[in-house]
Amino acid sequence: MYGNAYIDPNEKANAMTAGEDPIKLAEFEARIARGEKIEPKDWMPKEYRKQLVRMIEQHAHSEIIGALPEGTWITRAPGFKRKMALMAKVQDEVGHAQLLYSAAETLGKSREDMTNDLITGKSKYSNVFNYPAFTWADACIIAWLIDAGAIINQVANAKGSYGPYCRALDRICTEESFHLKYGHDNVVTLATGTPIQRQMVQEALTRWWPPIMHFFGPSDKISQHTEILMRWKVKMASNDDMRQQFLNMYVPKIWDLGLTVPDPNLKLNEETKKWDYTEPDWDEFKRVINGGGPCNAERLAVRRMAEERGRWVRKALYNASEKYVTPLA
Amino acid sequence: MIKSLDPRVTREQIEENNLIDPLTPMDNWETYEVFHQKKRGDQHMHVGIVHAPNPEMALLFGKEQYGRRSITANIWVVKTANVFASEYDDADMFETTPEKQYREAGGYKVMEKINKYKKAQKV
Numbered sequence: 178m179y180g181n182a183y184i185d186p187n188e189k190a191n192a193m194t195a196g197e198d199p200i201k202l203a204e205f206e207a208r209i210a211r212g213e214k215i216e217p218k219d220w221m222p223k224e225y226r227k228q229l230v231r232m233i234e235q236h237a238h239s240e241i242i243g244a245l246p247e248g249t250w251i252t253r254a255p256g257f258k259r260k261m262a263l264m265a266k267v268q269d270e271v272g273h274a275q276l277l278y279s280a281a282e283t284l285g286k287s288r289e290d291m292t293n294d295l296i297t298g299k300s301k302y303s304n305v306f307n308y309p310a311f312t313w314a315d316a317c318i319i320a321w322l323i324d325a326g327a328i329i330n331q332v333a334n335a336k337g338s339y340g341p342y343c344r345a346l347d348r349i350c351t352e353e354s355f356h357l358k359y360g361h362d363n364v365v366t367l368a369t370g371t372p373i374q375r376q377m378v379q380e381a382l383t384r385w386w387p388p389i390m391h392f393f394g395p396s397d398k399i400s401q402h403t404e405i406l407m408r409w410k411v412k413m414a415s416n417d418d419m420r421q422q423f424l425n426m427y428v429p430k431i432w433d434l435g436l437t438v439p440d441p442n443l444k445l446n447e448e449t450k451k452w453d454y455t456e457p458d459w460d461e462f463k464r465v466i467n468g469g470g471p472c473n474a475e476r477l478a479v480r481r482m483a484e485e486r487g488r489w490v491r492k493a494l495y496n497a498s499e500k501y502v503t504p505l506a
Numbered sequence: 507m508i509k510s511l512d513p514r515v516t517r518e519q520i521e522e523n524n525l526i527d528p529l530t531p532m533d534n535w536e537t538y539e540v541f542h543q544k545k546r547g548d549q550h551m552h553v554g555i556v557h558a559p560n561p562e563m564a565l566l567f568g569k570e571q572y573g574r575r576s577i578t579a580n581i582w583v584v585k586t587a588n589v590f591a592s593e594y595d596d597a598d599m600f601e602t603t604p605e606k607q608y609r610e611a612g613g614y615k616v617m618e619k620i621n622k623y624k625k626a627q628k629v
Contacts, residue, residue, distance in 0.1 A: 219594055249512035272571055279537075279555045288557065289529040296526065309511050345554070352575055475508050478520050485526045491533055494559035502587040504537045504555040 193224040193405050209410055214340035217283035217506065228411050229339055230284045231300075237277035238295045238302035242476050243323075244270045246306055250316040259363070266320065266356050273349045280341040283504055296481045304462060305388040307470030314367055314374075314381035320360030322385065326392045326423050328353050333419065338410035341506055361430075368434040382431070383439045390440075390457040393420040424452040538564035539589060541582040542572050550582055561585070 194202060201220050208215065215221055244267045251267065254260040278288050294300040305323055310316045328350060335346035367378035394416040397403055406412040414422075424443075431438055442455045465473070508520045534557045541550035553572045558564035564583040573581060592599070607613035 216594055245512070248514075249510070252513060268574070272574065275556070275571055276554060282537075282555075287531065288534045289531060292534075293528045297528075311511065348553075474522050475510055475515070478508050478522055478524050479510075479515055479518075481524050481526050482518060482520045484529070485524070488533070491535070491559075494563070495532065495535065496559055499532070499536045499559075500587065501532055501536050504586050505539060505589060505591060506552065506554075 193402065194222060197222050206408065209338045209408070214343060215338050216340045217503070222409075224405075225409055225411065226284050228406060229342065230281055230286050232411065233277055233281040233284075233342055234286065234291050234294070235301055235303075237274045237281060237291065238300055239306065240270045240274035240277060241295075242302045242306045242480065245476055245479060246308070246310040246472070247316055247319055249310050250313055253313065254316075255313060262359050263316070263320075266359060269352050269356065273345075273352070276345040276348060277342075279504060280339075280345045283341045283506065285503065287501070292484065296477060296484060298468065298477060301466060303392070304466045304470070305385075305392055306476060307465050307473045308385075308388050309472050311384065312377055312381060314364075314377040315384065317360060317363035317367060317378065318381045318385045320356055321364045322360070322389055322427060323392065324353055324356045324360055325427055326389060326419075328357060329419050329422050329426075330393070333413040336410070337413055344506070365434065368436060379436055382436055386439050387457060387461070389423075390420070390454070391459075391462045393417075393423065395459050395462070421451055424454070428452070535559045537586045538568070538583040539586055540564075540568040540572055541584070542568075542576075542578060543580040543582075544577055545579045548579070550580070555586065556583070558583075 202222060205215070205219075205221060205225075215225075247263065247270070248267050251260065251263055254263045278291060281291060282288055291300065295302070305319075310319060331346050331350050331353070335343050335350060337343055364378060367374040397416050403412060403415075428438060428443065428445075440455050442453055444453055445451075446453050464470070468474075508515060508518075508522055510516045536559075537555045537557055538561070539555055540553050542553045543550045556564055556567040556571055558567050561583055565581065568581045568583050569578070572578070
């Protein structure tokens with residue numbers, strides 16, 4: 178699963194490279210242009226480091242928090258096989274957070290600082306996880322469509338320029354392919370089942386459609402700022418392009434099942450070959466991301482509880498003679 | 507109290523504003539680099555890191571993190587602090603003469619010489 182990293186289009190572009198050594202900057206950009214990866218100890222612009230830490234950290238937080246709405250249904254998953262599969266998926270998501278925290282750590286921010294910024298609300302995570310999974314069908318829609326969106330995002334970012342992040346994403350994408358199939362299988366089971374099952378999955382789709390459209394973030398105006406981030410291969414595709422790719426791949430699959438997408442304006446525009454849709458409610462998006470969603474308080478309270486109750490165990494194992502060293506890769 | 511759709515969360519009776527002290531450095535311990543061998547006979551490959559308080563737990567976390575999904579024959583863990591690495595800035599030390607035919611198998615054309623010799627013998 179994945180949390181989008183939103184880039185402020187109003188940030189000044191020239192501030193991004195201010196004070197950098199022009200020769201080192203040129204060498205750095207040439208390396209990326211040649212398709213080579215940047216490794217942790219390489220020289221990099223301050224802004225490159227800052228944006229990557231923010232992005233990878235938010236991604237890690239999203240994996241951890243994303244396990245919570247799905248975990249809701251572990252105790253009540255219908256049947257032993259689905260329970261096993263859901264537990265495995267949730268465990269994978271938490272494992273993905275570990276991989277991502279490690280990648281961010283190579284850039285110099287400690288895992289303790291990242292956790293502190295999450296539990297105090299300073300760092301964000303993907304907005305979709307501030308919504309509840311009301312029914313089993315919600316958990317199925319998350320596993321299918323949110324993971325589908327995540328894979329589109331992650332496959333794009335895996336071609337980015339920062340070595341440790343790419344390596345983590347390659348591993349994550351391999352593991353996610355089972356999540357997607359598992360989610361699709363569950364949705365198909367409900368959609369081809371009894372009238373009550375069909376109704377349940379339709380209602381879940383209707384509930385989740387707005388968060389899914391929010392998932393890729395607001396339209397990013399092409400600013401100099403985003404242009405630099407794209408040249409540095411920090412950002413690999415515009416939010417709108419990724420949203421289009423998602424619609425292209427998944428709307429036909431949803432329609433195949435005879436389900437209704439709750440947007441009367443959704444259609445493939447034959448001229449532009451792009452999808453027309455009703456503009457998502459970005460005020461709602463901002464309200465939720467800033468703490469006003471139905472589950473924000475619960476998610477962070479649960480995370481703080483886990484942190485606090487595990488503290489004595491970690492302290493008991495702590496060895497004062499050990500020193501922290503930034504991981505290699 | 508948090509009232510959640512997840513019965514396990516509700517049972518925990520969590521206060522909504524359960525503010526906690528921030529984590530301090532080394533709360534998550536030091537790191538170990540993990541090397542994973544897929545099957546006997548393969549090389550061990552570096553796959554990433556784990557945070558752990560001692561080597562035994564590093565192996566345990568390494569197994570869970572990197573052996574959970576794929577076939578695994580064996581893993582190694584090495585404290586990050588104990589790894590000595592070359593610098594990318596010194597990559598020019600790996601540069602050698604561009605012409606290295608003398609250390610390639612294809613640089614030695616013995617058959618040509620043998621055939622020439624055999625031909626000379628027949629005459």
